[in-house]
């Protein structure tokens with residue numbers, strides 16, 4: 343197996359174009375597992391670690407740009423207040439070792455429906471910046487990024503450069519069910535993001551379909567019924583209807599981690615709870631203001 347070691351990002355893009363059979367590797371927490379279990383043997387590995395550009399967290403046009411090589415531990419440390427759902431999701435990934443190496447870029451690259459970053463990215467309407475040597479960069483809205491099980495919208499000569507998010511305009515929550523508290527793939531997961539400016543709410547469902555999913559009808563329900571001008575606790579009916587619509591949007595299967603029915607039930611509970619927490623935060627902030 344060839345090991346391609348670019349000097350910088352431009353070099354990496356050139357190598358990507360020359361060697362579409364090369365597998366990019368960032369933290370290696372997915373790639374090395376595949377190699378160790380002999381699940382695939384790419385002709386070459388393209389090491390992205392020398393590309394220092396990928397390790398930056400920047401701000402432009404009021405948005406946060408997280409380089410594809412930024413590990414979870416830095417998202418937790420630097421962005422906990424500004425991107426709460428992504429930071430909460432990052433805290434649940436693997437173990438300290440995995441959070442030190444693993445990246446959101448790698449989660450996007452693998453595009454596993456069980457990846458913990460995806461629900462938070464969907465709920466917050468992230469945009470993925472990808473780049474090729476031949477055509478430069480393009481921005482892919484997160485809804486168009488996940489194509490099928492472990493397939494994303496990247497062309498063969500493209501690499502993920504960064505992910506863009508607006509600093510949270512309102513409360514956000516991520517929740518995950520696993521067979522134990524750490525070091526497990528999610529049985530299912532959910533994120534909600536409230537936007538008091540546009541009076542909308544975003545959602546993201548993980549591990550309950552061929553791709554990460556958005557619960558559109560649940561979002562429509564909130565757009566119509568959240569009492570933004572009268573911030574009182576939410577009624578039980580709205581919470582339950584929201585949970586039911588989130589469960590309906592999921593397309594889970596039965597597998598070793600859980601049944602489809604259990605996943606739908608767990609999603610409805612997580613949806614209700616996370617919305618309740620987010621709304622309580624919003625009303626508390628309103629009262630304090």
Ligand SMILES: Cc1cc2nc3c(=O)[nH]c(=O)nc-3n(C[C@H](O)[C@H](O)[C@H](O)COP(=O)(O)OP(=O)(O)OC[C@H]3O[C@@H](n4cnc5c(N)ncnc54)[C@H](O)[C@@H]3O)c2cc1C
Pocket residue numbers: 365366367368369370371372373374375390410434435436437440443444445446447448449450451452456457458459500501502503525526527528
């Ligand atoms: C013990 C253990 C526990 C784990 N727990 C969790 C967990 O709780 N939640 C969770 O979501 N994940 C978990 N994972 C999986 C893994 O840590 C995450 O998916 C992580 O985000 C991968 O990031 P990475 O940088 O290590 O990716 P890598 O392994 O380097 O790459 C992953 C994929 O992305 C591609 N890729 C990487 N960078 C780019 C790029 N810039 N452009 C294009 N393609 C790219 C690679 O080719 C590969 O297909 C766990 C893994 C292990 C080993």
